[in-house]
Amino acid sequence: MPSHAVSLNRRHLLAAAVLSSLGNASWSQASHWPVKTVKFTVPFPPGGPVDTTARIFTQKLTTMWNQAAIIDNRAGAGGVVGAAAAAKDPADGYNFFVGSIHHAVNPWLMGKLSYDIEKDFVPVSFAALFPVFLVAHPSVPANNVKELIALSQKGTVLSYGSSGNGGGTHLAGELFNMEAGTQLQHIPYKGSAPAMTDLLGGQIQLMFADAPSALQHIRTGRIKVLGVASKRRSDMLPQVPTIAESGGLPNYEAYSWAALFAPAKTPEAVLTKLNADFNLALSDPAVRTRLLEAGAEGDPGTPEEMRQRLKGELRKWQKVIQTAGIKAG
Numbered sequence: 001m002p003s004h005a006v007s008l009n010r011r012h013l014l015a016a017a018v019l020s021s022l023g024n025a026s027w028s029q030a031s032h033w034p035v036k037t038v039k040f041t042v043p044f045p046p047g048g049p050v051d052t053t054a055r056i057f058t059q060k061l062t063t064m065w066n067q068a069a070i071i072d073n074r075a076g077a078g079g080v081v082g083a084a085a086a087a088k089d090p091a092d093g094y095n096f097f098v099g100s101i102h103h104a105v106n107p108w109l110m111g112k113l114s115y116d117i118e119k120d121f122v123p124v125s126f127a128a129l130f131p132v133f134l135v136a137h138p139s140v141p142a143n144n145v146k147e148l149i150a151l152s153q154k155g156t157v158l159s160y161g162s163s164g165n166g167g168g169t170h171l172a173g174e175l176f177n178m179e180a181g182t183q184l185q186h187i188p189y190k191g192s193a194p195a196m197t198d199l200l201g202g203q204i205q206l207m208f209a210d211a212p213s214a215l216q217h218i219r220t221g222r223i224k225v226l227g228v229a230s231k232r233r234s235d236m237l238p239q240v241p242t243i244a245e246s247g248g249l250p251n252y253e254a255y256s257w258a259a260l261f262a263p264a265k266t267p268e269a270v271l272t273k274l275n276a277d278f279n280l281a282l283s284d285p286a287v288r289t290r291l292l293e294a295g296a297e298g299d300p301g302t303p304e305e306m307r308q309r310l311k312g313e314l315r316k317w318q319k320v321i322q323t324a325g326i327k328a329g
Contacts, residue, residue: 033093033273037068040260041089042098043082045075049212050258052294053128054098060281078102078166078328080113087115091263093270097121101168101256104313108321109166109328118314121261123306124271125278128296130256131236132172132229133214134243138222140205145227145247148206152182159185160206161195166326169195171317172208172229172254174324176243179252199223210256211236211295229254235297257299257313259306275303 040058042051051073058069074082079102089095103117115121134145140158142148152158162170165188177184187204189195192213198204200222207214208229215236217223227243228234231253244252260278262271281287282298291298301309320326 087120
């Protein structure tokens with residue numbers, strides 16, 4: 001065999017050995033990712049807000065990639081079952097996790113978990129914000145947040161319903177009590193629907209309600225809206241002021257959210273590519289319209305922005321849960 005052929009074969013063997021040692025890192029940097037089905041674990045049942053949001057953006061990604069982006073619903077224990085499963089998925093660039101506000105709350109409500117949302121996952125991007133509206137029965141003699149605060153501080157007993165103990169709409173109310181110095185009484189329900197039924201009937205006076213529960217009744221005038229709990233006005237009801245601006249509570253901010261995570265040690269090149277593709281998908285006007293129709297607002301960003309927001313959410317809800325003495329219901 002000619003000497004140059006032997007040398008060439010040795011170079012091929014060396015190259016193969018290097019590629020083998022690099023494993024996933026080599027292909028992850030290739031511009032043609034993904035080359036097979038990409039799985040997104042959703043830790044809630046089909047049909048809920050997080051699941052609906054995930055299905056909207058995975059449908060768009062499927063079209064963009066010409067590869068299937070599928071949802072794997074792993075419901076149970078307020079998002080814990082799905083998170084624990086996703087934390088064990090291979091960090092191969094084909095497994096991702098759609099987390100929610102529950103994953104900034106569960107560590108403080110449930111104690112030690114089998115996973116750590118900051119250590120076992122890496123951030124890709126925030127996905128969507130679900131606005132929370134402060135709404136009242138028409139009989140409540142307050143038409144804005146300042147009037148509501150004054151009414152409560154004068155001793156008027158006001159109750160607010162939520163979708164359940166320790167849920168996002170409960171925490172929004174407890175944060176309001178802390179910021180406004182009010183004593184609104186919490187009434188937990190098993191879901192937003194029965195709470196809204198009692199608000200419409202006047203059995204409770206208030207709700208910090210998610211958009212899907214509230215919008216229809218706001219628009220028909222069956223309940224009145226006093227403010228939106230997020231930092232900026234909602235595209236769904238842009239005429240409604242924020243609680244921060246209308247109530248003189250500059251630090252008040254509460255909303256539910258969905259965000260995209262990857263198992264720790266997922267190749268950096270994949271995270272960069274997915275973040276770029278995800279932001280592009282959420283910039284599509286048709287996708288944004290579908291999200292708004294589902295009660296969500298597209299809210300993408302960089303992995304570092306998501307990391308910092310997650311840290312802020314964890315700190316905020318830890319303080320609220322510990323101050324209010326909230327226990328898992």
